Amino acid sequence: MNQDWRGALIRRLLLLVGICLLLGAISGQYAWALVLGLGAYLCWTLHQLLRLHTWLKHHQPDEPPPDSSGLWGEVFDSIYHQQRNEQRARARLQAVIDRAQESTSALKDAVIMLDSDGNLEWWNPAAETLLGLKTLQDSGQPIGNLVRHPRFKEYFARNNYLEPLELPSPLSDSLHLQFHITQYGNQEHLVLVRDVTRLHQLEQMRKDFVANVSHELRTPLTVISGYLETLLDNVEAVNPRWLRALQQMQQQGGRMQNLLNDLLLLAKLEATDYPSDNQPVAVDLLLLSIKNDAQALSGERQHRISLEADPHLKLKGSETELRSAFSNLVFNAVKYTPNEGQIHIRWSGDEHGARLAVQDNGLGIEAKHLPRLTERFYRVDSSRASNTGGTGLGLAIVKHVLLRHRAHLDIDSRVGQGSTFICHFPGTQVVRRGK
Template sequence: MPFRLSIRQVVSRLILIFSISALLGFLVGHILLVMLLAALAIIAYQYKHIFLLSTWLWKTKSISPPDAQGTWGRLFDGLDRLVRKYRRKQKRLNERLRRFRDGAEAIPDAGIVMGQDLTIQWANKRAARLLGVRWPSDQGQRIDNLLRAPEFAEYLEKAKFELPCMLASPVNAEIQLELRFMDYGQEHILLLARDVSKVHRVEEMRRDFVANVSHELKTPLTVVRGYVEMIQATDGEFDAHWQQAFNTIENQVTRMDRLVEQLLVLSRVEVNTEDETKQVLVVPDMLNQLMKDAHWLNQEKHHEITADFDDRVGVLGVDTEIKSAFANLISNAVAYTQANGKITISWQRFGNKAKFTVKDNGPGIRPEDVNRLTERFYRVDKSRSRNTGGSGLGLAIVKHVLHHHNAELIISSEWRKGSEFSIVFAESSVVEL
């Protein structure tokens, strides 16, 4: 039962004790002396239990409080109940903490819990094997004091944590890591480092395979094209159906040659991450040349192509890559917009950024297809792509080019009403001409 001590109870007991002591003093003839002895006894009794409580709290290691009777006994029982309740709660918390640590140690990734100032507060054992971060010896250290790779410092400076950071392990340079930052509660940051060495090697093998196969296909395609052109030059020596067959062969060789060329371009832009080759590009002049190419491609469909270029805006980039990205968007608009359609091409300031836009009134793109347009070989309508010579690599090339140039591809489209493809260059890439 809960114990309650009221002032009324205390006052009543004191009155009872002093009344009895006064009665005894009256009987022996020393009322004040007996009452003084009673007060001293009360004080001694209270201080005895205070000393017992103080010794138990600060000196002994016993879990249970000392034994006592009366009011102090009830108080010690209450303390004992609180201690046991606290120990049960602590046991449950320790069990939860143990399960959390077991779970954190079981994950295949390195995990580091940091404060908002990037100081390490906890790390699992995997972090020591992949990142060289050891807990608790490295507790309180800033993560950038332990991971001193330039790309990691640049990643922290940009603070674009929605994208991963690719980093070679400081423990083993052959291990390629993917680092991700995420919020952990309100005051902490969680860093996860995943070993992507196998994926990285497979990706390198895929790029090498595509590049090698593409190079190997160039020679036989050139030979086939040469013989077909030689045969076509001999007028009248073959029947009409043979001439038609040779024309078909030439068209397919041309299509195959275009596919190989795009594979080579894709392989090149995937591995080209060097910034030293970037230079100031006069974008309006480049677009004027691309406009001439677009008008040549537009001889059959007779599109209405309009242009609006700001001659004062240029970008810092690789000439061949930027030109390839712009040309892909323009040629797509020409290829997929119906005859006599409208195409608008613009290059303008966009706040502190620069924006290249190709807008058409073509058939548009379904919402479920928009997010997949930049995948390799993905085509919204395969039959239509074959008719237009599409390979499904154009926008994949654009995506990789923009990744190298700190730019973003924005696609907006309304089914059966047209599409708008925009490339937005960051302020750091924009230059005044």
């Protein structure tokens, strides 16, 4: 409809009134001529409106609107042009959708679209191969009904998808998959599933190699350490020139023993997903014991170690593993904090769960090192690690213990001001004393 439709309408009405008045002048019945003329126009307008209503109610997607003339002709023409524009837009959008579906169908990785409730809406052929989805019977089903692994259900319900999840395929335990979930739009979910069987096999080979080598080295190292200890116990019978060499050999043997113990502990932690001895642990008493050990480790360095622990908060898990993780954090603070420095240990809870914070005013760590601190054998300063007797596995052990307890580690550090290591535990792992 053009922009001067009001003017056209007024002109048509004036023309109609003029014709009616002319007929009235000829017949001498002005009133009846106006009534009949305007009535006829009203009936014609209602007829066109009825045609529009019928077309809107019963028309097919590609059926054009009815033909007409005058003002209603312009209305139908405008509807027709709008209809053509929408059809072209739909065609373009359908072409984009078809190309997207063709490209995702060519992927070896599974792509799955879920609605806000987690129900299946669409997936590519790779999803049928990796997860066993079936087009007809699985559409609209909740994803939890098809991927029934408890870890996946927990992962999906957590709504925290920063880290991917690795699980065996529902089709075969020998097929290992990696799940990435992204939320978009109105809380819909896009699930990407990748076959990582080869990587899983390589990782398992690495774990087996480390565990086997550690076990094999343990016996000869114990024998060597035993003979060194015997020689040093009888130092008066040893040539004085060998005394320093024997002491250094014993020291390095101790470091190797610590390294093997840490490697074996890591292998044990990686063997299962969750501690077998899952019992409520009195964290306040555990931290008190660790604090006393840390004070003894400090010795003449006279660190000021303080503890603030909520006695009502318990933590479900393995006390042995938690002691290993917490003591690693506290002992690291002692090792890398200058003499007479301050170390504060705090165990507290909130509406999100509980957290352990170990804060010191030591040397601090540069920001570039923070993302890699929990990697095996990663050291900020190799010379400093050698001086303190570290193996480079302490924070890796902390990370794996926390993962097994559904927790994660945050590190905040500034050079010259100190570091804070925070272990965040979800509410599902926390219980109140007496419950």
